[in-house]
Structures are given as structure tokens and as C-alpha cells.
Amino acid sequence: MPLDPEYLVKELLLPETAHVADLGAGSGAFTLAAAKRALAGKVYAIEIQRGLLPLVLSKAIENNLKNIEVIVGDIEKYGGTQLRDSSIDAVILANTLFQAEHKELLASEARRILKLGGKLLLVDWAEGASGIGPSKDSIVPHEVALELFRSSGFELLRELPVGTHHYGMILTHKIDK
Numbered sequence: 001m002p003l004d005p006e007y008l009v010k011e012l013l014l015p016e017t018a019h020v021a022d023l024g025a026g027s028g029a030f031t032l033a034a035a036k037r038a039l040a041g042k043v044y045a046i047e048i049q050r051g052l053l054p055l056v057l058s059k060a061i062e063n064n065l066k067n068i069e070v071i072v073g074d075i076e077k078y079g080g081t082q083l084r085d086s087s088i089d090a091v092i093l094a095n096t097l098f099q100a101e102h103k104e105l106l107a108s109e110a111r112r113i114l115k116l117g118g119k120l121l122l123v124d125w126a127e128g129a130s131g132i133g134p135s136k137d138s139i140v141p142h143e144v145a146l147e148l149f150r151s152s153g154f155e156l157l158r159e160l161p162v163g164t165h166h167y168g169m170i171l172t173h174k175i176d177k
Helices: 005-010 029-037 050-062 103-113 142-151
Strands: 019-023 042-047 068-072 088-094 114-125 154-160 166-173
Touching: 005 029, 005 088, 005 114, 019 029, 019 103, 029 042, 029 050, 029 068, 029 088, 042 050, 050 068, 088 103, 103 114, 103 142, 114 142, 114 154, 142 154, 142 166
Parallel strands: 019 042, 019 088, 042 068, 088 114
Antiparallel strands: 114 166, 154 166
16 A cells, blocks of 8 residues: 555644645655645655655646745754754654664754654555565664654654555654653
């Protein structure tokens, strides 16, 4: 079953005025889904591969979405998203974690830009996905991903059904007690 960005973004329960960051936006499937839900907000498509961003913009124009901004940024670096601290309501990290070399820095950058109580949609390849996804050594198992984000100040809100080749979860920027 292929991923359904519309369904997954809907599960974030975004208000229409939400500010969303799609980290490692790629060709923009999740960016577009978020932009359709946050019509009075702003969606930032952040991607290190400069050549993908014109594709995101052309899809935004095709869909008459004027709330998307593209940013060339390094999501594995403190401040690399170029977004202000605590300025984002939701972060999307879809099929990106397995590619990251500095996973802890990626998690801390997501936490830095999220507002307290903000949500993180994490979707990545599952261990049983061999043959259709990344190599087995690139896959970040569900439990490892969950522990990475917990140790970076997130807590799990709920798991999402995303099919047999991926796992999905919504986490929140934990408010320290």
C-alpha cells in the first residue's frame, strides 16, 4: 500500500492557520497535503537538494496553493532550517530519517523549531520493507526512531496505520515539568 500524505497530514488535526515545516520535503507530496489543510497558515518545504524545490513550487501553482515557501536548508544542522525557535505548529518528517547521517541533530532541530505542544508526524521505512525501499542497513527500526525522539524531548501521542512497508507516529514536543 503506498503512503497517503492526505490521510497522514489529516491525522495531525491542523488548524487552518497552522505553520508547518516539511523537513526533507523531496518532491512535495506532504508539503502539498499540509498546504491544503493550513490554507490560512504557511507551509515551509525545506530541502537540501536545491533542484527539487522548483518542482514543489510548480505543483503549488498547479494546485492554486499560495501558502508554500521553499527553503534550501540543512535539516541536520542547528539552525539549518532557517526557521525561528518555537515558530512551527507541526513538523513533517516523511521518508527522511533513514537518509539522515546525523539523526540526533535532525531530532533536535525539529524540537527547536516546534512550539511547546507542537506535533511531529514521523513516517519512515519499516524493517520488513526490503526489496522496495532503502537497503536494510539504512532502515531505522521503529523502536530506535521512537527512542531517538523520546531522548530529544518528544513523547508519543499515537501510532498511525500506514501499511506494511512503513511505520507512522505522531509525537509532541514535550513540555518539561
